[in-house]
Amino acid sequence: MKLRKVTAASAAVLALAVAATACGSSDNKDSGSSSSGGGGGKIKIGIKYDQPGLGLKKPDGSFSGFDVDVATYVAGKLGYKPSQIEWIETKSADRENALARGDVKFIAATYSITDERKQKVDFAGPYLLAHQDLLVKKDSDISKGTDLNGKKLCSVTGSTSAQNVHDTIAPKAQLKQYSGYSECIAALQNGAVDAVTTDDSILAGFAAQDKYKGQFKLAGLKLSNENYGIGVKKGDTATVNKINAALTAMVSDKSWQKAVVADFGPAGYKNEPAPKIGVIVK
Numbered sequence: 001m002k003l004r005k006v007t008a009a010s011a012a013v014l015a016l017a018v019a020a021t022a023c024g025s026s027d028n029k030d031s032g033s034s035s036s037g038g039g040g041g042k043i044k045i046g047i048k049y050d051q052p053g054l055g056l057k058k059p060d061g062s063f064s065g066f067d068v069d070v071a072t073y074v075a076g077k078l079g080y081k082p083s084q085i086e087w088i089e090t091k092s093a094d095r096e097n098a099l100a101r102g103d104v105k106f107i108a109a110t111y112s113i114t115d116e117r118k119q120k121v122d123f124a125g126p127y128l129l130a131h132q133d134l135l136v137k138k139d140s141d142i143s144k145g146t147d148l149n150g151k152k153l154c155s156v157t158g159s160t161s162a163q164n165v166h167d168t169i170a171p172k173a174q175l176k177q178y179s180g181y182s183e184c185i186a187a188l189q190n191g192a193v194d195a196v197t198t199d200d201s202i203l204a205g206f207a208a209q210d211k212y213k214g215q216f217k218l219a220g221l222k223l224s225n226e227n228y229g230i231g232v233k234k235g236d237t238a239t240v241n242k243i244n245a246a247l248t249a250m251v252s253d254k255s256w257q258k259a260v261v262a263d264f265g266p267a268g269y270k271n272e273p274a275p276k277i278g279v280i281v282k
């Protein structure tokens with residue numbers, strides 16, 4: 001390559017441009033998988049990295065949680081072994097764009113199916129029904145949504161949780177929006193916010209972490225219905241159909257139930273029964 005002739009500064013610019021292309025338009029052709037149906041190729045799957053019990057990157061670099069188990073099962077049915085999966089972090093606000101760009105083949109990241117999101121992406125599922133709730137300090141007297149008006153509340157940019165606060169739950173709360181829930185939990189612990197709101201499945205996982213044990217409580221409110229779907233690129237009906245078949249098999253061969261026990265059991269999270277494919281609880 002002619003690279004040696006260019007200055008260090010322009011080489012850096014060139015490297016950036018190459019990197020941007022690599023995670024952008026050039027991936028559009030394969031939409032997150034380097035060969036359809038497995039073989040020796042890789043599949044890129046979007047998950048959360050900071051949500052214990054759902055999608056967590058552990059210190060040793062491995063991944064755990066219900067979304068990870070569901071995604072691994074689905075990838076298996078699409079013809080990919082666990083060793084062929086490349087996990088990509090897809091934060092709440094990045095999910096639609098990651099699919100549109102083709103950064104990932106699909107997303108399993110506590111991703112609620114909504115009419116608004118369906119304008120931009122397609123969904124398989126649902127595969128779990130969760131509910132929006134509040135996490136507060138053990139001695140807090142916040143116990144219902146309206147108690148939040150005037151209080152400092154944390155949620156995540158691009159989530160239904162933040163949207164619902166504005167729309168219905170507590171329009172007068174001082175809502176701080178971070179890019180991930182782990183940042184909200186740290187803010188709750190150090191007193192920067194009075195409460196954190198998102199799905200009960202997520203909050204239960206944080207509350208049960210060793211470093212937070214005994215410090216927080218869930219309000220136990222079902223403030224919304226969050227139907228978790230697997231997001232795919234808009235128009236990729238073939239993949240939606242394959243994923244729906246995989247999710248149906250995961251429930252009928254009991255793998256779904258096994259994953260629920262393994263991933264939610266430690267936090268004591270009482271999940272809803274397996275949803276029916278295509279049935280959204282409003």
Ligand code: GLU
Nearest residue numbers: 092110111112159160226
């Ligand atoms: N399930 C909700 C959503 O899709 C909240 C959790 C999240 O931000 O991933 O927005």
